[in-house]
Amino acid sequence: MGKKVLIVDDEKLIVKGIRFSLEQDNMEVDCAYDGEEALNMVKEKIYDLILLDVMLPKYTGFEVCQMIREFSDVPVIMLTAKNDDMDKILGLEYGADDYITKPFNILEVKARIKAIMRRTGKRDRQKENHILFLKGDMKLDRQSRRVYVEEREINLTAKEFDLLELLAMNPDKVYSREELLNIVWGYEYPGDARTVDVHVRRLREKIEPNPSEPKYVYTKWGVGYYFRG
Helix, strand or coil, X not given: CXXXXXXXXXXXXXXXXXXXXXXXCCCEEEEECCHHHXXXXXXXXXXXXXXXXXXXXXXXXXXXXXXXXXXXXXXXXXXXXXXXXXXXXXXXXXXXXXXXXXXXXXXXXXXXXXXXXXXXXXXXXXXCCCEEECCCCEEXXXXXXXXXXXXXXXXXXXHHHHHHHHHHHCCCCCEEHHHHHHXXXXXCCCCCHHHHHHHHHHHHHHHCCCCXXXXXXXXXXXXXXXXXX
């Protein structure tokens, strides 16, 4: 069985076109046309990826993404109707992993989906240490992709986990924003350094007792970020 994808958009012609194209690549595709329907479907079924439009009836895409993040780290690609940096930043703030601006080329959509799935598959194959105990009160389970701080599970998005895992597995190695963008998001990702900054800030808010004085993820001013070993 192919990968399971959920498309969420109230423009049925767009949904039909994306669905047809993904099914040609042997993906299993479900569709939802408003935020409430999408949320219910994600609660009932496990998906490998969600394409989520920002402008939706009932709940906005931002609201849906935020609610999904309360119980799932499934990769989410936001579809934004306008080339607005604020929409992109908001999408990342609410937990999206990626974004595509409308109007888009279906080949770009497929390339982004496949890139995320390739990285996910490669990452899963490379898991060696089932449980890795990290600094202090943090425990990172690489197989189940769960993080615990003081025995409390921290709900991270897929990209937040990828970012933390990379830094933690290479303690004291400083990564520039560009390096993190290339490694975690992929060379084909068209985003910029702000994408990394947003994810680091969100990560710190979740794992650090005091985000303004981090004990795990540090900033090397003028260079980038690193995990203190």
